Amino acid sequence: MHLENKISLIIEQKFFEYFGDLDVGNEFNLKFLKEIKKRIKNKNKKLIDHSDIVRLYA
Numbered sequence: 001m002h003l004e005n006k007i008s009l010i011i012e013q014k015f016f017e018y019f020g021d022l023d024v025g026n027e028f029n030l031k032f033l034k035e036i037k038k039r040i041k042n043k044n045k046k047l048i049d050h051s052d053i054v055r056l057y058a
Contacts, residue, residue: 039045 040047
């Protein structure tokens, strides 16, 4: 194992030790992502361009 990989693993382990599992409670995010993917696949609905949203709500 290379030094960079070892350092990365140690940092990840320490981060987990201090902050816990960041994926806990991530069910909402996974559900949200599935819904977004479903909407993107639906070609019948118009998608709003990001610049239009910024112009309208910024």
